[in-house]
Amino acid sequence: MHDDLARFLRDELGHLPSGSAGPWHVRGPVWLWQGSAGAPTKGSWYFLTIDGDTALAIRAHATNAAAWGSVYVEATIGGTTWRTSLFPSKQAGGWLLPLKAAVRKAERIADGSEVEVLLVLAS
Template sequence: MLVDFEAELWVWEARRDDSWTFVSLPVDASDEIRDLTDGQRRGFGSVRVEARVGVTTWRTSIFPDAKSGAYVLPVKKAVRTAQSLAPGDTVRVTVEVLDLSQD
């Protein structure tokens, strides 16, 4: 499953620096991911993905955010630096879900 979307980079509120920067996946795509990964989620409800921002691709996990109902994708500093991004910027993101249920 591929999810292609635009979202604003935001900083986890418990941090005073931008070391924990995320984008939120769309809620409808998050609902579909939840359905497709039933039983495949890892610790903290995470799901393995391959993500792309600009020309940078990396493997990581997305995590459920109970407050918004969406999954959140951490965007590491190396990606933000390579793509000249800062919190508050809107970015185009592609996420490929790697953990899918085998029905």
């Protein structure tokens, strides 16, 4: 882990999170983002929330931060693998994994579906 990142995490969390550098298996329900009007809009995005120890481990081991603090990953659900970004979420206390339409269609995923994803940090 880079020294600056370790110092930042110690300052923010009071300690360095433990946990592996991945890959990580995450299981949870898919949810549909509600627009500012409180209702889905055309093109609304579906997400999987990643929180807890897995979120801390990703934060500790990610060295590939991109725009808005996002982190590049390779995600696999069922037989579908794709490259995407995890987006930080203060509200969730972790990360949000966006599930694009092609993935949802290929794996028959709908709002509320329980999915298991394998995440690997990408470069």
